[in-house]
Amino acid sequence: MDINQTTEENLLNAIHNNRLSHTYMFEGDTLETLRRYSMFFALNIFGDTARNRALLEEGNHPDFYYLSTEETTIKKEEVAHLMHAMNNKPTETEYKVYVIEAFEKLTPQAENSLLKFLEEPPEKTIALLLTIDKSNILPTIHSRAQHVFIKGDSADRMKELGDLSEGDLQTIDVLSLNAAHIKELGEDFSRLRNAALEFSVKWINRHPLVLLDIKPMLDMCSERRDHLLLLQLIDGGVRQAMHSKLNLDIFKPYKEELKVDKMISVNHLTKMLEEIEQANKMIQFNVHPTLAFEGMVINSKG
Structure with a gap:
């Protein structure tokens, strides 16, 4: 069985068995593949309905936050904005989900400010941290995340x-x-x-x-x-x-x-x-x- 097919099944089983972790680190070699799997997981956490799918595709889901940047770093202010948004209660579904793309871009200050949030996350809030270079991420963040390896698709x-x-x-x-x-x-x-x-x-x-x-x-x-x-x-x-x-x-x-x-x-x-x-x-x-x-x-x- 393809490694990513097994990964999909494991993620879906975590949802169906009500065994979701509060933090996941998606590791891989191709960022586009990680993006797609983060959206797949978020959609299924919310419930794979036409409404949730449409809201995610339009970038308008009130219980979802996607942080990414074309810059070389993700700054503390951007993380603070994310945390503020995630402190609100979910409105459309049972959960709130946020994604940080290229987590390795976080400045040390941004990483440290997020650490407390990961240690004591709001109830029913799930973090998806995407990285193609985990080597410089704080060990304390690694220890709080469930690691999921996702092999890059050839086409990506x-x-x-x-x-x-x-x-x-x-x-x-x-x-x-x-x-x-x-x-x-x-x-x-x-x-x-x-x-x-x-x-x-x-x-x-x-x-x-x-x-x-x-x-x-x-x-x-x-x-x-x-x-x-x-x-x-x-x-x-x-x-x-x-x-x-x-x-x-x-x-x-x-x-x-x-x-x-x-x-x-x-x-x-x-x-x-x-x-x-x-x-x-x-x-x-x-x-x-x-x-x-x-x-x-x-x-x-x-």
Whole structure:
């Protein structure tokens, strides 16, 4: 069953079984998909009637508030306006629902002002926090939310990234990469993808000079999420090589053929994947990227 179909069923079950949480964090890689699921959930919380559907589509539902911005940040004043609106009792339905799109845009002041509201929400009020980058959100907010992962729909992802090459789009779609992040990288994504592919092939085939490729590859990255993206791309290359070894053709993030030496075993590729996961954890704990990547290669020899 499709992961998002299961998610829909779980959300509907929470409504039908009267087990709604007061705060949900919808995480994913494509904002358009998260928007659609937030509207789906809100509609079903209110009741999927013609009237509720029409009010939501027109943006006039009195029990619904949608906060979004084209700016780079969401300020404390905007959050204060939302909280004021949510303190009123529902008029059309049993619940009030609010959505904050791109929650990672909240300034520290806005986030802290909302925290108290999330700790003591008005009765029958449900928050839907949408994020494509949860890494800098306060841990205290994470702890108060029920997390729901929603994989970006291919059509939404392609709509955001239509200017990239066919090979780039295939990689992005198969690996479910963060569309907003890729869009920010622009042409740099293609260079990072190609470097990751070249590195993966050398590493898989135990090229003696593969460690020399790490620094120029990391020089293409400017922040932690770039390093994590690089690991996703390398992970995709290793997994594609493993599928090829097993004569499977169900996972192919790279259009290019990955040439793998006959002597390379599935066990070796499995060990590489384990080291990628370890490097991922190290990066998330702010270990220097060079140490994480070099350790990944050296430890895989094992």
